[in-house]
Amino acid sequence: MRYISTRGAAPVLDFEQVTLAGLASDGGLYVPEHWPTLNTDQIAALRGLSYVDTAVAVMTPFIGDTMSSADLRTLCVQAYGRFSHAAVTPLVQLDQQHWLLELFHGPTLAFKDVALQLVGLLFERFLTGSTQQLTVIGATSGDTGSAAIDALAGRAGVDVFMLHPKGRVSDVQRRQMTTVLAPNVHNIALEGASFDDAQALVKAMFNDSSFSTRFTLSAVNSINWARLMAQIVYYFYAAVRLGAPERPVAFSVPTGNFGDVFAGYVAAKMGLPVARLVVATNVNDILHRAISDGDYSQGTVVPTPSPSMDIQVSSNFERLLFDLGGRDGAAMATQMRGFEASRAMQLTNTQRDGAARLFDSARVDGNEMALAMRWAQAEAGQIIDPHTAIGLAAARRLDLGDTPVVTLATAHPSKFGDAVERATGIRPALPSRIGNLFDRTERYTTLPATFDAVTSFIAARATARS
Numbered sequence: 001m002r003y004i005s006t007r008g009a010a011p012v013l014d015f016e017q018v019t020l021a022g023l024a025s026d027g028g029l030y031v032p033e034h035w036p037t038l039n040t041d042q043i044a045a046l047r048g049l050s051y052v053d054t055a056v057a058v059m060t061p062f063i064g065d066t067m068s069s070a071d072l073r074t075l076c077v078q079a080y081g082r083f084s085h086a087a088v089t090p091l092v093q094l095d096q097q098h099w100l101l102e103l104f105h106g107p108t109l110a111f112k113d114v115a116l117q118l119v120g121l122l123f124e125r126f127l128t129g130s131t132q133q134l135t136v137i138g139a140t141s142g143d144t145g146s147a148a149i150d151a152l153a154g155r156a157g158v159d160v161f162m163l164h165p166k167g168r169v170s171d172v173q174r175r176q177m178t179t180v181l182a183p184n185v186h187n188i189a190l191e192g193a194s195f196d197d198a199q200a201l202v203k204a205m206f207n208d209s210s211f212s213t214r215f216t217l218s219a220v221n222s223i224n225w226a227r228l229m230a231q232i233v234y235y236f237y238a239a240v241r242l243g244a245p246e247r248p249v250a251f252s253v254p255t256g257n258f259g260d261v262f263a264g265y266v267a268a269k270m271g272l273p274v275a276r277l278v279v280a281t282n283v284n285d286i287l288h289r290a291i292s293d294g295d296y297s298q299g300t301v302v303p304t305p306s307p308s309m310d311i312q313v314s315s316n317f318e319r320l321l322f323d324l325g326g327r328d329g330a331a332m333a334t335q336m337r338g339f340e341a342s343r344a345m346q347l348t349n350t351q352r353d354g355a356a357r358l359f360d361s362a363r364v365d366g367n368e369m370a371l372a373m374r375w376a377q378a379e380a381g382q383i384i385d386p387h388t389a390i391g392l393a394a395a396r397r398l399d400l401g402d403t404p405v406v407t408l409a410t411a412h413p414s415k416f417g418d419a420v421e422r423a424t425g426i427r428p429a430l431p432s433r434i435g436n437l438f439d440r441t442e443r444y445t446t447l448p449a450t451f452d453a454v455t456s457f458i459a460a461r462a463t464a465r466s
């Protein structure tokens with residue numbers, strides 16, 4: 001498989017190169033040159049397979065000849081062996097129609113582990129025997145940082161610089177990052193910043209050639225294609241358990257950077273019968289406005305109890321717009337340059353109509369979020385986290401007859417214990433696999449959210465290209 005940039009002017013890469021790459025050199029994001037498909041028989045054959053075997057079947061077409069299926073399987077066994085549930089991503093039934101797909105059984109309690117545990121192993125494999133020292137720079141609203149740090153701490157050949165908005169991640173999220181004392185891990189708390197500010201700084205570093213060419217930069221945000229690829233798997237895994245390919249299944253996805261729900265779009269493109277995909281946002285609702293009205297204009301980020309969705313610019317949306325707009329890189333580059341200049345753009349009619357064929361969207365406020373938490377508790381005895389609750393509230397607004405609706409449960413409730421306790425009166429315990437998180441020493445550096453401060457910090461610690 002070959003990978004092309006959404007802006008049409010960057011080199012074409014193979015799977016190994018795209019895994020190690022960050023942003024494309026033309027400012028775009030990499031996507032596969034075409035969508036591979038699984039036919040009905042191939043999807044039916046996934047029935048009853050383990051998570052690992054499903055993963056190998058779904059991901060093999062994207063890997064091309066950079067790795068054999070057997071080697072991919074070995075990495076999947078290792079990555080998913082670290083999950084605390086034998087099913088890796090188990091389904092839980094809430095009522096006759098609604099299900100949760102629990103994606104939080106990995107080491108850092110959020111769905112990011114599903115992809116990043118594998119991506120960490122892919123990095124290691126592709127860097128073994130190479131003299132390159134990779135500099136991973138990421139921005140996090142909390143969960144990507146902890147999952148990436150867990151996946152990369154202590155690995156040879158990689159230094160990790162993780163930027164988080166100071167005071168805007170939960171205590172558990174922060175401690176999961178800052179108590180990892182491996183020398184290759186560097187946590188940076190950005191003073192007075194939002195996640196969008198952190199993400200914009202990372203983009204600026206990739207786009208600044210005098211900085212980016214001094215190091216071999218890589219990304220673990222969902223601009224990284226391998227991450228999205230690993231997330232396609234659980235859509236297939238869940239849908240075949242609920243009757244696909246004969247029966248379509250709908251998904252509701254708590255959305256921030258549009259990575260998780262984009263993986264659902266890819267699953268549909270690959271042939272999975274996805275009835276609807278619901279983009280669930282909190283009050284930071286740029287994606288809801290874009291999908292319902294075609295209005296993609298950046299608002300001010302409002303901090304909420306679902307911080308991993310406190311985002312007003314969703315990197316991966318560009319991948320969708322590119323695909324819906326007929327894969328015209330030059331047109332995409334013009335559209336995105338317009339957005340970058342004015343912080344606003346209108347979707348074209350083709351993009352709007354294309355999105356409407358598969359996507360629904362919903363904006364869920366704090367009150368409705370709390371109601372969804374209480375409903376899950378009363379109806380099914382399930383304690384859910386604030387992000388999942390936003391997805392569930394959006395799912396319950398749908399009217400789809402008897403089509404099963406799966407809400408992606410993106411974080412373990414204990415990761416956001418305060419918000420869960422406020423809504424339900426119950427304080428979920430941290431699972432024992434997290435250990436003594438609150439007794440461990442923290443290490444991080446606070447910096448002003450400026451390009452100069454962050455790049456000089458990184459340049460003093462990263463390994464220059466030889």
Ligand SMILES: *Cc1c(COP(=O)(O)O)cnc(C)c1O
Pocket residue numbers: 110111112143144222254255256257258259260261308309387388410411
């Ligand atoms: C990252 C995250 C999201 C948003 O996922 P995107 O892929 O950025 O849309 C939702 N919920 C939780 C708990 C997360 O960590």
